[in-house]
Amino acid sequence: MSTLKPKDLAPPFTLPDQNGKSLSLSDLRGRNILLYFYPKADTPGCTTQACSVRDAQPDLSDLNVAVIGISPDQPDKQQKFDKQYNLGFPLLSDPDHEIAEAYGVWAEKRRFGKTYMGINRSAFLIDQNGRILSAWYNVKPEDTAPNVQKALQA
Numbered sequence: 001m002s003t004l005k006p007k008d009l010a011p012p013f014t015l016p017d018q019n020g021k022s023l024s025l026s027d028l029r030g031r032n033i034l035l036y037f038y039p040k041a042d043t044p045g046c047t048t049q050a051c052s053v054r055d056a057q058p059d060l061s062d063l064n065v066a067v068i069g070i071s072p073d074q075p076d077k078q079q080k081f082d083k084q085y086n087l088g089f090p091l092l093s094d095p096d097h098e099i100a101e102a103y104g105v106w107a108e109k110r111r112f113g114k115t116y117m118g119i120n121r122s123a124f125l126i127d128q129n130g131r132i133l134s135a136w137y138n139v140k141p142e143d144t145a146p147n148v149q150k151a152l153q154a
Helices: 044-062 075-085 098-102 141-153
Strands: 014-016 022-024 032-037 065-071 091-093 106-111 114-119 122-126 132-137
Touching: 014 091, 032 044, 032 141, 044 065, 044 075, 044 141, 075 091, 122 141, 132 141
Parallel strands: 032 065, 065 091
Antiparallel strands: 014 022, 032 122, 106 114, 122 132
């Protein structure tokens, strides 16, 4: 698994959001982007992460940051997650984990003695020109938004 580092070009993507509308990284040129990957909608850690990002949205907007979440979930499951927690930002569907692999977050995981492939919860701050400013692999759910805020205020 190769990881992205500051100054690397962010891998491009075009994926459907929770409403079935396609969104591309290039659609957000001119803004900073918090792109975070989460394993599965409506699970405890993913809910904590999404709600933390939701609650930080006013501050992130003041810093010209657009928020995007990506998981392997289908758009209908993400739409339910969005509505249940009133998230209000795009949740993109990457069921083939192509984009997760490009960002180095699709990896072997272990749980209860079983090994499987899945998303390592990670977040990326991408600048207005599509370059990685910061990358946080294996980020704690509650640290996603604060990490971005600290990085932009430094």
